[in-house]
Amino acid sequence: MREEARHFETELAVIGSGIAGFAASIFALNRKIDTAQVGNTGAVAYTTGYLDLLGSIEGSGVAVDNPWDGIEQLKKTHPDHPLCQVPAGDIRKGFEQFTAFLGECGIAYSAPHDSNLTALTPAGTLKKTLCVPATMAAGPKAFAAKTPCVIIDFKGLKGFSARQVVANLQDKWPSLSAERITFPAMDKGEIYPEVMARALEVPATRQELAVLLKQAAGDAKVIGLPALLGMHEPDKVRTELEQLTGLQIFEIPTMPPSVPGIRLREMFEQVFPQKGITLIPQQKVVSLDFDAGGALLTLSDNYGPITIRCKAVILATGRFLSGGLEAHITGITESLLDLPVTQPENRTDWYLDSYTDRRGHAIHKAGIEVDVSYRPLDKNGTPYNECLFAAGIILAHQDWIRGRSGAGIAIATAYKAVEAAEKFLHAAHALHK
Ligand SMILES: Cc1cc2nc3c(=O)[nH]c(=O)nc-3n(C[C@H](O)[C@H](O)[C@H](O)COP(=O)(O)OP(=O)(O)OC[C@H]3O[C@@H](n4cnc5c(N)ncnc54)[C@H](O)[C@@H]3O)c2cc1C
Structure with missing residues (x-):
């Protein structure tokens, strides 16, 4: 039987179904942006269910009681950290919108307060x-x-x-x-x-x-x-x-894979299509091409090939575990567009001698660079494409494991990337009127 090609047209495409990808779709939904999301199975099934903003200052091992004060401290020692680029008010709005959405869809969460909670690990x-x-x-x-x-x-x-x-x-x-x-x-x-x-x-x-x-x-x-x-x-x-x-x-x-993570994934997979998001779960985008009208995503699932044409796209493909970054003998690469990756100069510098070294390993800060509008930068330091934005732990200059800041980076940067994408979409719309 001949496979039938399917084609979707949308304003915004989100690539990735980790916390950053799901958060981006929620924020886009709240802004009434027509959205499609494609994501392969990833780290969300491993998460504990806790949404960390900042639990520790990277490199110090010191626990942070008030994450908002912690971010102010981080600005002094780690000014390039993605959390230092997002105003506190926007981080808070991101957490509020994300947790409110989860609650409305049947998985209630505590609201983001001024202090961290002290929670139990497995x-x-x-x-x-x-x-x-x-x-x-x-x-x-x-x-x-x-x-x-x-x-x-x-x-x-x-x-x-x-x-x-x-x-x-x-x-x-x-x-x-x-x-x-x-x-x-x-x-x-x-x-x-x-x-x-x-x-x-x-x-x-x-x-x-x-x-x-x-x-x-x-x-x-x-x-x-x-x-x-x-x-x-x-x-x-x-x-x-x-x-x-x-x-x-x-x-x-x-221990992973964990029920709270699977709950989130299954809830999004059920609820997003009902809310009008075109969701293609458990699949990988194999190519992403750009032209004057925006971007074209190519992938396929069990029913055949799929193309998605969009005016703007958010890359939220995570790091090594999820396949957004790849580690090779010759260095670390970004897997979809071969975007430049900020990384240690030599492979020998990826890890310190002791695995548990409190300072953390340099490889865990590798990632892509973005400008103030969350547009990934090419090798010349200019935006790769004006309609491409990025969010989540694919961004450089953070060690989310040591900083206990996985969801925080994902939610805060997704909030800003969607905000920037919306601005771009409005400007493009006004131009074509
Ligand atoms: C064991 C474990 C425990 C964790 N515990 C916590 C915790 O307690 N608190 C907390 O805040 N965070 C925790 N996290 C972190 C959290 O789950 C997320 O990893 C983090 O928030 C980053 O999200 P992300 O969306 O940027 O990236 P990821 O979660 O890595 O998601 C990236 C997504 O992109 C997809 N992808 C990659 N390439 C493609 C492609 N070409 N096409 C389509 N999709 C693609 C992947 O399949 C994946 O779905 C934990 C993570 C792990 C692994």
Whole structure:
């Protein structure tokens, strides 16, 4: 059978389905820009669900309590950092719009406040983050109040150990204890968070689990669980379990791939088409060409070839893990347009000797350069194309892992890239009137 070619026309195309790509589509939707998004599976399925703005000053290892003050400090020591280029008011608006959208679509988040929250990691260490899913919100509160609490894990579930969480936190949270239970109808072999989360969408599984949780909680009124409370309606699953048990319940992120990340991806894949966004998920753009009218994206899926013609495009393809950057023997390249990548001069300078060196490795700051309008620069230092914009961790001069700033960089720069793209689209529209 001959494959049928499909063609879409849109004002804005977003390439990438990480937090930057999804945020860009949300901001474009809020600005009523006709948008198409193409993204291959990427790091969003690995994320903990926490939205970090700035949890640490890169290179210092010092935790940041107030990320807004932290950014002011960052301006003195890391003036090229992408977060230092975005006014605080715009970062806040970006977080507000992003979390509000998630809440409207069924995954409630805490709003961005003035201080970071102290949240639990899968290993029971602590990290600073700005916004957490509502399913996790009781964790930082219980930790802050040192409320007696039981951390529960499941027989057969690897990568999450209640005993490990308790062992790592016992100095700071003495009234914490661990219990292991058997997940309903999963009493044999290895079990997986994604499967457990989907099982909890069935009311009978919730009722069975509630009985087991109540027994395991003993006298405690608060319990922490690995993040698996449903895939599509986590707030409803948690609320119902709380009603059934009479306990306060919070989720703790698990090792990747994680349910909170998959939740976000599946929610966007369901909601974006309903809101009018042309979404082509799980696919890679293979070429991006420019002409006087804008850009042409070429890709294909199981049904055949696809082309998307747009007037402006946002590149949000991430770094190595997601394929936006590639590391070769000869150096680091940008994979779609071969944009120049700011990187250490020699390959031998990519890493310091010790992997855990607090200063961080130079390779983790590699990325592309943009101008004040978030247009990627070519090798002459001028915009590659006036209709091309970029956002997210593909941008140079930041080590988001050490800065605990993954979502912050993604959301803040997506906000600015969409703002710049809208300005460009309006100017182009006025010219052609
Ligand atoms: C293990 C792990 C844990 C994390 N935990 C946190 C956390 O606790 N808090 C936090 O704030 N952040 C966290 N992050 C970071 C966060 O998930 C994002 O990686 C980060 O916010 C950057 O987002 P991004 O959209 O710029 O890039 P990415 O998330 O890397 O997304 C890039 C996207 O582009 C796609 N892509 C690449 N090339 C193409 C192409 N040619 N065509 C189409 N699509 C393409 C990729 O498939 C991917 O979907 C974590 C990340 C990982 C890996």
